[in-house]
Amino acid sequence: xGGITQSPKYLFRKEGQNVTLSCEQNLNHDxxxxxxxxxxxxxxxxxxxxxxxxxxxxxxxxxxxVSREKKESFPLTVTSAQKNPTAFYLCASSVDGSSGNxxxxxxxxxxxxx
Amino acid sequence: GQQVMQIPQYQHVQEGEDFTTYCNSSTTLSNIQWYxxxxxxxxxxxxxxxxSGEVKKQKRLTFQFGEAKKNSSLHxxxxxxxxxxxxFCADPIGGSARQLTFGSGTQLTVLx
Numbered sequence: 493x494g495g496i497t498q499s500p501k502y503l504f505r506k507e508g509q510n511v512t513l514s515c516e517q518n519l520n521h522d523x524x525x526x527x528x529x530x531x532x533x534x535x536x537x538x539x540x541x542x543x544x545x546x547x548x549x550x551x552x553x554x555x556x557x558v559s560r561e562k563k564e565s566f567p568l569t570v571t572s573a574q575k576n577p578t579a580f581y582l583c584a585s586s587v588d589g590s591s592g593n594x595x596x597x598x599x600x601x602x603x604x605x606x
Numbered sequence: 607g608q609q610v611m612q613i614p615q616y617q618h619v620q621e622g623e624d625f626t627t628y629c630n631s632s633t634t635l636s637n638i639q640w641y642x643x644x645x646x647x648x649x650x651x652x653x654x655x656x657x658s659g660e661v662k663k664q665k666r667l668t669f670q671f672g673e674a675k676k677n678s679s680l681h682x683x684x685x686x687x688x689x690x691x692x693x694f695c696a697d698p699i700g701g702s703a704r705q706l707t708f709g710s711g712t713q714l715t716v717l718x
Contacts, residue, residue: 525705534708535694540705589705591636591637592636592656592698594639595639596651597649597650
């Protein structure tokens with residue numbers, strides 16, 4: 493089945509720890525994205541990548557880091573510098589980064605800081 | 607920052623009633639997309655509107671793009687319990703990153 497796979501689905505982290513969320517796609521899409529969603533709110537863009545080995549900051553990149561070493565993979569690290577990391581994280585991809593392309597989302601990862 | 611404003615934030619309707627959510631922008635949009643997110647799920651693409659005054663229908667859902675391309679609406683006729691979820695509009699070139707920027711969404715509850 494083609495699609496976007498995020499793991500883990502649920503993750504608990506202690507304060508001060510870094511945690512990495514995995515995102516893999518087999519859609520052969522060039523562009524990949526990470527969004528954050530807080531309860532009852534919309535989605536905010538953290539980072540995006542339009543091509544391998546290149547990525548750009550979104551609207552709320554502080555406290556996060558990404559890499560894009562392979563076309564199909566775009567992991568997100570939530571660092572200890574992120575002050576309020578508890579949220580629902582969504583990975584997404586599109587054919588390319590052009591305006592108007594449909595964005596396909598993974599199932600999401602719930603991160604809770606304890 | 608966010609360029610599209612969406613209202614209402616919440617809407618409760620009785621099953622069979624109609625529902626409308628509105629998306630407004632202070633700037634002209636090149637196009638607009640609509641997504642639906644079921645409770646506990648992820649957003650799923652519904653449609654994209656590109657032309658001024660465009661109207662598209664998907665069964666009981668009607669999508670409109672304003673003549674000035676600054677507003678859009680999603681109307682559901684005779685809601686069903688399967689319509690429950692949050693509906694988002696999205697501006698494909700919004701935000702400081704010039705990437706897809708989502709409205710805050712309208713959370714629809716359908717009472718049986």
